[in-house]
Amino acid sequence: MKSKTSLPVSYxxxxxxxxxxxxxxxxxxxxxxxxxxxxxxPTSRADAVITGMMSSFVFYLLAVLWCxxxxxxxxxxxxxxxPSAAFATLAGVGxxxxRV
Amino acid sequence: xxxxxxMCYAGFAALxxxxxxxxxxxxxxxxxxxxxxxxxVAGWLLLTVSIWPAVAIAxxxxxxxxxxxxxxxxxxxxxxxxxxxPRLALILAGVGxxxxPVAAFATL
Amino acid sequence: MKEGFRQAMAWLHTWAGLxxxxxxxxxxxxxxxxxxKDEISHWMQPEVQARPLDDARSLTxxxxxxxxxxxxxxxxxxxxxxxxxxxxxxxWQDKVDPGKRGNFIQKTLDxxxxxxxxxxxxxGGEFFYRFHFQLQxxxxxxxxxxxxxxxxxxxxxxxxxxxxxxIFKDFFTFRPRKGQRSWLDGHNAxxxxxLPFHLMITYSSLVIFMSMVMPAxxxxxxxxxxxxxxxxxxxxxxxxxxxxxxxxxxxxVPMYEQARAQWAGGHVGRVAVNNPGDVNASVNVLRxxxxxVVHDFGSTVSFNGSTGELLRVSGGQSLPAAIxxxxxxxxxxxxxxxxxxxxxxxxxxxxxxxxxxxLVIWLGKRQLKHLKSNVMPFELRLVxxxxxxxxxxxxxxxxxxxxxxxxxxxxxxxxxxxxxxxFFIAWGLSLLHAILRRGRQGWVEQLSVGALLFIAIPxxxxxxxxxxxxxxxxxxDWAMAGFDLTSLASGIFLGWAAWKMRHRxxxxxxxxxxxxxxxxxxxx
Numbered sequence: 195m196k197s198k199t200s201l202p203v204s205y206x207x208x209x210x211x212x213x214x215x216x217x218x219x220x221x222x223x224x225x226x227x228x229x230x231x232x233x234x235x236p237t238s239r240a241d242a243v244i245t246g247m248m249s250s251f252v253f254y255l256l257a258v259l260w261c262x263x264x265x266x267x268x269x270x271x272x273x274x275x276x277p278s279a280a281f282a283t284l285a286g287v288g289x290x291x292x293r294v
Numbered sequence: 295x296x297x298x299x300x301m302c303y304a305g306f307a308a309l310x311x312x313x314x315x316x317x318x319x320x321x322x323x324x325x326x327x328x329x330x331x332x333x334x335v336a337g338w339l340l341l342t343v344s345i346w347p348a349v350a351i352a353x354x355x356x357x358x359x360x361x362x363x364x365x366x367x368x369x370x371x372x373x374x375x376x377x378x379x380p381r382l383a384l385i386l387a388g389v390g391x392x393x394x395p396v397a398a399f400a401t402l
Numbered sequence: 403m404k405e406g407f408r409q410a411m412a413w414l415h416t417w418a419g420l421x422x423x424x425x426x427x428x429x430x431x432x433x434x435x436x437x438x439k440d441e442i443s444h445w446m447q448p449e450v451q452a453r454p455l456d457d458a459r460s461l462t463x464x465x466x467x468x469x470x471x472x473x474x475x476x477x478x479x480x481x482x483x484x485x486x487x488x489x490x491x492x493x494w495q496d497k498v499d500p501g502k503r504g505n506f507i508q509k510t511l512d513x514x515x516x517x518x519x520x521x522x523x524x525x526g527g528e529f530f531y532r533f534h535f536q537l538q539x540x541x542x543x544x545x546x547x548x549x550x551x552x553x554x555x556x557x558x559x560x561x562x563x564x565x566x567x568x569i570f571k572d573f574f575t576f577r578p579r580k581g582q583r584s585w586l587d588g589h590n591a592x593x594x595x596x597l598p599f600h601l602m603i604t605y606s607s608l609v610i611f612m613s614m615v616m617p618a619x620x621x622x623x624x625x626x627x628x629x630x631x632x633x634x635x636x637x638x639x640x641x642x643x644x645x646x647x648x649x650x651x652x653x654x655v656p657m658y659e660q661a662r663a664q665w666a667g668g669h670v671g672r673v674a675v676n677n678p679g680d681v682n683a684s685v686n687v688l689r690x691x692x693x694x695v696v697h698d699f700g701s702t703v704s705f706n707g708s709t710g711e712l713l714r715v716s717g718g719q720s721l722p723a724a725i726x727x728x729x730x731x732x733x734x735x736x737x738x739x740x741x742x743x744x745x746x747x748x749x750x751x752x753x754x755x756x757x758x759x760x761l762v763i764w765l766g767k768r769q770l771k772h773l774k775s776n777v778m779p780f781e782l783r784l785v786x787x788x789x790x791x792x793x794x795x796x797x798x799x800x801x802x803x804x805x806x807x808x809x810x811x812x813x814x815x816x817x818x819x820x821x822x823x824x825f826f827i828a829w830g831l832s833l834l835h836a837i838l839r840r841g842r843q844g845w846v847e848q849l850s851v852g853a854l855l856f857i858a859i860p861x862x863x864x865x866x867x868x869x870x871x872x873x874x875x876x877x878x879d880w881a882m883a884g885f886d887l888t889s890l891a892s893g894i895f896l897g898w899a900a901w902k903m904r905h906r907x908x909x910x911x912x913x914x915x916x917x918x919x920x921x922x923x924x925x926x
Contacts, residue, residue: 224616225616225618225619226618228616228618228619229618229619229622229623231619232619232620232622232623233622233623237720237722238634238720239623239624239631239634240631240634240635240723241720241721241722241723242619242623242722243619243620243623243624243631244635244722244723244725244726245722246619247609247612247613247616247619247620248609248612248722248725248726248729250612250616250618250619251553251556251605251608251609251612251616254553255556255557255560258414258557259411259414259557259560259561262410262411262413262414263407263410263411285622289622295741295742306574309573309574310573310574313571313574315575316574355694355695355696355737356695356737359695359732359737359738359742360742362598362599363599363742363745363746363749364745365598366595366596366597366598366599366749367745367748367749369595370591370592370595370596370748370752372574373574373575373576373591373595374576374591376574376576377576377577377578378578
């Protein structure tokens with residue numbers, strides 16, 4: 195980290211964006227992934243929920259790692275929101291199936 | 295737990311010796327490929343077999359936990375001992391190995 | 403982030419580690435102390451005597467007491483004494499209007515006389531236990547913050563593993579007396595060699611509070627009826643409601659024995675009685691957590707309190723419940739005997755040291771660039787102050803907590819609160835001191851004060867109680883003696899650290915060489 199010259203604003207904005215993508219987007223993705231597990235696992239309801247919750251933190255980890263490993267802040271958001279949308283769709287289908 | 299500890303410590307010492315750097319530091323020579331292989335095999339074997347005394351006494355649940363604890367702490371002991379008392383570190387491994395059958399008789 | 407995967411992970415490791423490092427150090431240190439919370443409580447309340455364990459007598463004594471003192475309570479809880487916790491704890495919840503939560507009142511009884519123990523009021527080791535996940539914040543903010551810290555810890559662990567390129571090559575490497583290199587070697591050693599523990603403790607802490615921080619699946623699967631989820635997972639909360647008709651509660655001891663028979667000799671941890679004065683009274687006999695590594699939350703035998711009829715024996719755990727129970731059980735370590743408990747403690751100290759060395763390295767690396775000028779930029783000075791206050795300051799606070807326990811009058815009513823306040827006042831003062839003193843002086847002075855405070859604890863004990871080392875070693879009171887001896891050892895360690903700090907030579911000409919030690923090049 196350079197300390198002689200102060201960091202450009204664009205850099206700071208990019209980092210902030212990645213942090214938000216990781217913290218907020220990551221939580222969203224982890225929650226949606228765990229909902230999918232809870233709705234789709236063939237075990238009892240309580241067991242599926244427990245499994246979903248326990249696994250959610252791994253999804254969160256993967257989201258966070260992605261947000262800082264990818265090449266731009268935009269990719270960070272994309273890489274988190276796309277799987278989230280996929281999980282949301284799966285979850286939606288799952289919910290619809292339980293109602294039907 | 296004692297037998298598992300002795301075996302884990304000896305196992306880690308063997309694995310440590312099988313690396314060029316530590317073999318050079320401790321025995322002042324480069325290990326031959328045969329010796330390196332022998333030490334590696336012995337090391338891994340000791341580490342794996344050390345699960346048995348831990349589990350035999352305490353059952354699988356408690357036994358595995360005890361084995362993990364002993365594994366971590368024997369490694370820590372070796373690594374902290376190596377730079378300060380390298381000869382003692384090796385001697386402990388040797389003594390541990392020799393004492394293992396005694397410990398086995400006593401506990402199993 | 404544009405420089406490559408390892409670089410990015412190194413960046414994340416460094417910053418996540420710094421921002422949450424001070425909090426995580428406190429969590430790890432107080433959590434590590436919690437493994438001996440019963441022993442700490444014993445030292446802090448020496449008046450509670452350990453009696454030979456007799457569950458039947460304890461249970462009878464407790465039931466008699468509760469029948470006299472709280473016959474109309476909504477719930478009774480009886481926690482039986484065990485080898486580590488000699489107190490017979492009874493607790494009851496007042497009966498109030500439906501929908502409202504009655505107050506809980508707790509008393510510690512002497513298991514032989516049945517009288518409330520007259521011991522000095524103190525939180526004992528419970529203070530460290532509660533602090534490490536509640537952080538002295540109002541419910542539920544502390545738990546949220548500590549769980550967020552746990553998630554950051556998880557990220558720091560994984561990014562640390564990714565960044566440590568030579569994790570196998572350098573597995574046995576520790577080179578002391580080489581300045582920053584040694585600190586990094588040390589950080590890697592306590593990190594990698596104890597990695598299974600660190601990963602287990604971190605992930606399990608997430609699992610423990612997962613219902614609170616990740617409720618989404620519960621809501622998606624159960625909708626508004628979240629109670630249904632908790633009843634399924636914790637079946638011993640399904641109890642018959644009060645009928646309104648008075649009834650007499652049968653003696654609890656036969657129910658205790660039946661439960662133990664169901665568990666083939668397993669131990670009873672707690673007995674919970676619902677609506678004791680009612681015809682529909684229910685008695686739940688809960689299995690001791692120390693019976694198995696895999697914690698079974700539901701392991702209960704339930705009875706009808708007034709007829710003695712066996713209502714339900716909880717069944718086996720499903721695999722997900724067993725996995726969750728394993729995380730819980732491994733984290734708590736209730737099942738650990740004395741040797742394993744010490745190993746847990748050492749692993750916890752290793753984790754604490756991993757965090758501490760990380761904080762020191764973060765600052766040390768950047769300080770090298772400012773060696774020429776005597777002025778440190780504000781950000782680095784801030785980190786330095788926080789490092790000192792969160793590490794040596796915390797240790798002073800812990801010692802002050804124990805000092806307060808021995809110095810505050812035994813009969814002083816608010817002494818428990820004041821013990822806790824002393825802890826925070828001492829911590830606050832150390833922060834102030836760190837702000838006012840230059841870096842190295844701050845460290846040396848605080849480490850010295852900490853050393854003196856800890857070394858003097860056995861002496862303080864001898865001067866203020868009759869349970870000093872001479873007595874405790876002679877009578878085999880290992881908890882009491884162990885506490886004094888561990889305090890002494892801690893004090894000696896802090897003294898050694900202060901001495902090393904004082905005589906450390908500032909490595910001016912080594913600036914060029916140490917450039918090669920940056921994490922950046924490690925990742926390359």
